Amino acid sequence: MNDASPQTRIQKRNMGVILDAALEVFSAHGFRGATLDQIAGAAGLSKPNLLYYFPSKEAIHIALLSGLMDTWLAPLRRLDPEGDPVEEIVAYVLGKLEMARDYPRESRLFANEIVQGAPRILDQIEGPLKALVDEKAEVIAGWGDAGHIAPVDPHHLIFSIWATTQHYADFDAQVRGILRPEGDAHFADAAKFLETMYRRMLTRP
């Protein structure tokens, strides 16, 4: 099965089904913890059929990761240098929190990968991700210099936003164990808390 080739109807459907099943299984068990049988089962296909569409387990994993990286960075890319600084950052925080709520599997897939040293996406981190982060850090630093927000280390600000928002997806089991919420009810509280926190820290006294 070649990539980048024009896809037939069946190919499009099955590759989609496989990637969705793989996201389910990889995000729940990590790369090594996931088996082709599990993925095949979740996809409703036979194991050899999986390997008709992807040459190996690792190829599925890589396809998932690189396909998701863009989606995952979209909110940061949307941070507008021309917008109102505090509102831009708050919007980014809340957007990221919504992603953690609506796409927890994607978040956990990355979390699994990075906790284990990011062996398969280190180059993506050191390349495009670093570039984007550095660019947006410049913007935030500019806002600080201009006195539009209280001065902060922009890189660590971004890390803190990632950490606090993704926490609700990646450590869902812990959050639920402690809060015992009904469904996703706690996300509203989290949004209120994070909005308050970042407003307080960015608003000049």
Added chain:
Amino acid sequence: MNDASPQTRIQKRNMGVILDAALEVFSAHGFRGATLDQIAGAAGLSKPNLLYYFPSKEAIHIALLSGLMDTWLAPLRRLDPEGDPVEEIVAYVLGKLEMARDYPRESRLFANEIVQGAPRILDQIEGPLKALVDEKAEVIAGWGDAGHIAPVDPHHLIFSIWATTQHYADFDAQVRGILRPEGDAHFADAAKFLETMYRRMLTRP
């Protein structure tokens, strides 16, 4: 090998060596990703010898997790209801950050476990951990009611502290990929950032 039995000199030494090796390997690869051969190699023992001291791979993992839980919670336990509120919380943040710097393997071991749904420690989370967190949340809520700190949702405050500090251990690969620091140099910046952030958000305007 029975637990809780009086240990010989050799037992004490080897069980320690095994647990250290297991921490190294489990934290880097997750439960499923770690193999007994790897652990045995890291410990400088043969695989059957491992299984002389622990009945199974899972037993090693459980021994590690429950042995570490206490250490991991110590900083929160130290939060003193009688101390100065803002200073107590800042000290907790900085203490947790130091643990992330000095014991990243422990942090990643938990991260791996929780990202994958905490199958082996869910009861510890819903039991002792929840109890401790609820207790300290009460303390923080009291500080808020008394006007000693700006009002915050205490549970989410604690989550944010865990998230922001453990981020530097759990997502080390990402942080290093973006910051490219010399050694642990970035931890000083992180400490400064987090101290500023939590002071601003807790200090009444």
Added chain:
DNA sequence: AAAAGGTTTGACCATTTGGTCAGGATCACG
């Protein structure tokens, strides 16, 4: 020093797992 108890190992086993392959079923299209 010899018995008793604790420690270590090589050889081995059953199962799981990623992956292959030859051939059969199905589909697209002239």
Added chain:
DNA sequence: CGTGATCCTGACCAAATGGTCAAACCTTTT
């Protein structure tokens, strides 16, 4: 409808992996 391309599968394989065991090897104790 027929034929070539695409899609799918059962049977199979080699390697990896968790775990067992009898026998050999150390320590400790008497």
